Amino acid sequence: MTLKSNQTAIVMLGASGAVGTETLQALLQLKNIPQLTILGRSPIPNVSGATVQQQKINIMDVSSYQNYLKGHTAAICTLGVGEPSKISKEEFIKIDKTAVLDFAVACKNSGIKHFELLASVDINPKSKSFYLRVKGELVAELKALNFDRLSIFQPSMILTPHNRYGIAQAISLKVWPLLKPLLMGKFRKYRGIPVRVLGQAIAKNIFIKGTSFELLQWDEFYALAEKE
Template identity: 50%
Template structure:
């Protein structure tokens, strides 16, 4: 792994299932000298870290955090609605697209070089599916910001240890992993990924030294564990 020294990370969305795994991992890296978590509530880490800070912000108002993002070279965004079907389309857009894009704009203006986004497999700005279309539009906007490096993580079903959203997720968590034998070749990107593997791969990717636009899918997550 080609490693670049002294990572300073600003993080939006660290309280979710994936985000919490990412945060734990990046705080373990000696190369990460500063981590700032922004969100709607304070984050307490189990082991106090001198390089860690958590700030309460309004995710819908960049003015509440713009001045905090100074001197960071890496941004991670895992912000998103847990159950899109439980909110209105406007609410979904406000969180999963608008808030993320506003965060990215501030990061770009403040000199962040590497932006990492937790997205989804099969997103497409021309999709008939509202969720996939909105996510695709977001990625197109992020590309236009022209970060030195833009990493788009595109998992399919995220397999978590606990059922967070009721019966439908319980069934999905039980049966989705059994589909791996069917999901071969180009369909491998649709395999379910354990949240620990996904979160650790996002964290590990901050230490790799690349440039440009990269889309990361199932096999990339596994490779980043090595």
């Protein structure tokens, strides 16, 4: 299936992070979007265009951005804490769950039909892992909103060109690609994914037909990224 040109107006939250940056660049290259609205705490430099709008908002205050959602048909959320272990559990929930859910509810109330979320592999509302449980609870609440289409992206290790978070990430970025031949069958979903491929997948998925609820993992990322 090839990408289709349509009249999908997109609003995006979280475009300044590693995945968000790649997703945004992929969207800008597609050139078939009548309107792209970027919401964030500060403008992203060197991003402009006749169809691009940047709006400075407070991610914890729906009233600061709810009026910017009108007229859009799809939303992309890549908002999240880069290093959850470096902040309190309360702060993690505030950003990665509450702010995202508030955004999703506002999107639903504004008539947005398709919502895409950057999540993680193995999320589960009953997980013993705090991080995976919170993410799982979030997705369960998003499903309850009954979007026409809900797309959940579930990467394992995200492979970035540069180490952003210290020695632990440096080791992971070196070791994870070496594990690829060992991660076969049901373990393929744990393969590391280059951040550029993931960004391309999130962007291009907007323009193909999907199911009402879809979980996308390593194989789907590459299949989407390769579409023209």
